[in-house]
Amino acid sequence: MSTDFQIAATSGPARFGKLITPHSEIETPVFMPVGTVATVKGVPQDVLEELGVQILLGNTYHLYLRPGVETVRRMGGLHGFMSWDRSILTDSGGFQVFSLNDLRKVSEEGVTFRSHLDGSSHFFSPESAMEAQIGLGADIIMTFDECTEFPADRERVRASMELTLRWAERSKKYFEEHKSEVPWSSCQLRAISCQEKQIPRFARNDNSTRNDNSTRSDMPGGDGGAAELRPAGQPRAAVPTRAEQTQALFGIVQGGMDRELRRESALRTVEIGFGGYAIGGLSVGEPRELTREIVESTLEHLPQDKPRYLMGVGTPEEIALYARMGVDMMDCVLPTRAARHGLLFTSEGKISIKQARFAQDGGPLDPACGCRVCQRYSRAYLRHLYASNELLAQVLNTVHNVSFYLDTMRAVRHSI
């Protein structure tokens, strides 16, 4: 099995649920911080753990370019590479290929594009996007889709949607044929599942094992000896052994701003059959009210018993709104990117910490926030750090904003 989803309570269309992946259990609705190139910028993994992050997002497009899929695969996938043993979701690269690359050529086969790093030419297809995501080893991976531009006329939206559906079929086909190649295959998980506590990931007496494809005979349970035989790069399994541990593949609904096309895309995507369903192609410049309408109508056509993932949203108000509408998962660069620009979300509204009025403000950033930043540092200090272009500004601002988003979701879950 790959991913299990259980709904524990509902309140209107909202669902309080539990998403169980091979690596961790995630309460939903959940907001997933974006860790683009295997790092949530400036925040070490132990701090993410303390904040209660259960799942984060990695970008396949960026990781494919640097450090490359093979490097990550050899380290045991993203979990081993970035030393994160909770859950990870990767997008397929479809969005960045469109948003970061002006010079691109779309064909039935896939997309040719140039690296924004060095201009080198690359090609993504449903098959290669699946291959990359299997190598990266996230718990949840996404089909390779075409993110329809906005605005677009109906014929264009239909053509784009149809292409996405054909690519979804190909994504699923490749995935089913190759999913056992995930770097943390079940036999390796079984070997380390008995370990009770987090141990250093480096096997002290086992310098020879750097190949994550090695398998081990069954380990003795839970003793120090097991640590020495642990394959380098293998993260601790958070769940007991299961017969078949694999990734889950989610499909993506497109259809632009057309409710009929959205309905059709949803039904036909469900017909193909995936572990969960995302709503893509929104927050691409359309008015917020239109986003809300499309989300609301699309949700009606997605199965109740599978997670629903709204991609690329939003502000704290928006994520709370969509969660109450029945969305289970969301991601957005907003909290982390805004933080790095000194824009901080608080219970008193959004503030720009660089403003002079904070220069001698000895109060906490957000009096209602329990995060380590608000518990320790003053607005004056945070303002000074940002005005001085200090690294710590980036770090502390990001910690707070992520905490605020997680708190927002926590409050919504409690209210359901």
Next chain:
Amino acid sequence: MSTDFQIAATSGPARFGKLITPHSEIETPVFMPVGTVATVKGVPQDVLEELGVQILLGNTYHLYLRPGVETVRRMGGLHGFMSWDRSILTDSGGFQVFSLNDLRKVSEEGVTFRSHLDGSSHFFSPESAMEAQIGLGADIIMTFDECTEFPADRERVRASMELTLRWAERSKKYFEEHKSEVPWSSCQLRAISCQEKQIPRFARNDNSTRNDNSTRSDMPGGDGGAAELRPAGQPRAAVPTRAEQTQALFGIVQGGMDRELRRESALRTVEIGFGGYAIGGLSVGEPRELTREIVESTLEHLPQDKPRYLMGVGTPEEIALYARMGVDMMDCVLPTRAARHGLLFTSEGKISIKQARFAQDGGPLDPACGCRVCQRYSRAYLRHLYASNELLAQVLNTVHNVSFYLDTMRAVRHSI
């Protein structure tokens, strides 16, 4: 009293000691990380605490320019401003005035210079440097000296040394007359000394108290109620109440590379009388062997019962060497600055993490290091972070290098 220094053991010229300031107790020999503008770049204060940092250094020149002494003073001095309740040492600004400013004019009165930030004109004198350091409120502050350039002929070195001695007299005079103005004066320390645990620094029921000069009647001891009356910005006192809590002023020995002048400077500085003695004007381009000679001969003329502080050194090998020669305190930007350039000190030597040979190295940065970075992350990941110009590279690299320096000192202390 201000600062107490007790020698617990010796081994040849080396001393294992304890430096007790109004804020914390510091085992010596000690290496002080540099927190230039009230932050050790990229590393939050709680991580510094976990690493075991007991004292860090702030630069008066930089803080004077931004955010300004008054802003810091109103927040309770540096301790309150940066939420650090262990020890802090500030330099006087003398060195930066010389090293960062080509257009400067030295007179008997002081130094006129231009801000490297915006070119505005400023003037530093012994009196204003003391005023600034009192406002910043570090536990240990430094006299305003002239850092003699290298190379310099004997006449120039003598003239510079004599100026430093006259400025030392003026520094001490001003300090003695104004030291009670330190933002954490003894009456305020007494008020909070009963608090057993770290409490949020923001007094929940006391929105009116933002002025650190307010005094309070005696507090009830150690209960939750005391927290509500705590003046905003006051750090927790780490030591029991003492009758007179003030800063300590250290003198600085100059004299260039001339052993006779160094001897004279030392004796005459001791004659003025300070809480401790620093050796300045070294690591300014002279050969390492000369540095060692000057340090060794100068130490002979400094009193045994006061701390000896060698400013601006060095590599891990050097700080261990000087510690064994009888130096008690050192500071240097090297570990933190090198970290930000991907140069990491390890038990296997210095490595440049950006090198391609680490791209798939799944081993720890330093197998012998117990820091959180080496316990969790691989060289491949650290290399990826640095190559990708990620914030986390700066953070993790700095945490490791600081840890390495502290471990180096810890080992020296144990060997004494």
